[in-house]
Amino acid sequence: xxxxxxxxxxxxxxxxxxRKLVCSRVVYSRNYVAKDINFGTGARAAMLAGVNxxxxxxxxxxxxxxxxxxxxxxxxxxxxxxxxxVAKSINFSEKAKNVGADLVKQVANAxxxxxxxxxxxxSCRNRIELFYLLLSICTEWEEFTYTV
Numbered sequence: 001x002x003x004x005x006x007x008x009x010x011x012x013x014x015x016x017x018x019r020k021l022v023c024s025r026v027v028y029s030r031n032y033v034a035k036d037i038n039f040g041t042g043a044r045a046a047m048l049a050g051v052n053x054x055x056x057x058x059x060x061x062x063x064x065x066x067x068x069x070x071x072x073x074x075x076x077x078x079x080x081x082x083x084x085x086v087a088k089s090i091n092f093s094e095k096a097k098n099v100g101a102d103l104v105k106q107v108a109n110a111x112x113x114x115x116x117x118x119x120x121x122x123s124c125r126n127r128i129e130l131f132y133l134l135l136s137i138c139t140e141w142e143e144f145t146y147t148v
Contacts, residue, residue, distance in 0.1 A: 036095050036096070038095075038096050043096055046094060046096035046097055046100070047096050047097070047099055047100035047103075048100060049097055049100065050092055050094075050096065050097030050098060050099065050100030050101040051100040051101065051103060051104055053090075053092070053097070053101070054087060054090055054100075054101040054104045054105070055104060057069070057086055057087075057090060058083045058086050058087050058104070058108065061080075061081045061082065061083045061086055062083070066081050067081070068080070068081055069081070069086050071085065071086065071089045073089065083108055084108045084109060084112045087101075087104060087105045087108045088105065
């Protein structure tokens with residue numbers, strides 16, 4: 001009787017170790033996200049659209065009579081007049097728009113570090129400068145029409 005029980009326990013141990021070996025042989029595959037590669041006038045227009053949308057959101061906080069902006073994140077909503085806080089909280093789902101918005105965010109952060117204020121004005125001025133920069137880069141003038 002003892003030998004039968006010992007043999008049953010030994011066989012269950014062997015089967016459980018073989019299951020462990022089978023489980024340890026599972027190869028985990030990594031899912032890589034493909035890069036979006038955009039170029040030409042469509043990419044420039046999408047990037048400028050991101051710049052414009054972010055600058056419009058930051059513009060309302062400009063000056064001593066700047067308006068309040070409500071930012072909803074996880075938890076309680078935040079009411080602020082700070083242009084950098086507004087800029088940091090905006091993210092677009094379209095990557096080309098997000099690249100343009102990141103350019104304005106960098107300008108707002110740099111202005112905030114150096115001067116501590118005036119980042120809304122810097123964001124709006126950066127918007128105009130980027131528009132003329134993209135316009136001068138663009139070679140197909142007819143396809144790329146945008147008004148500021």
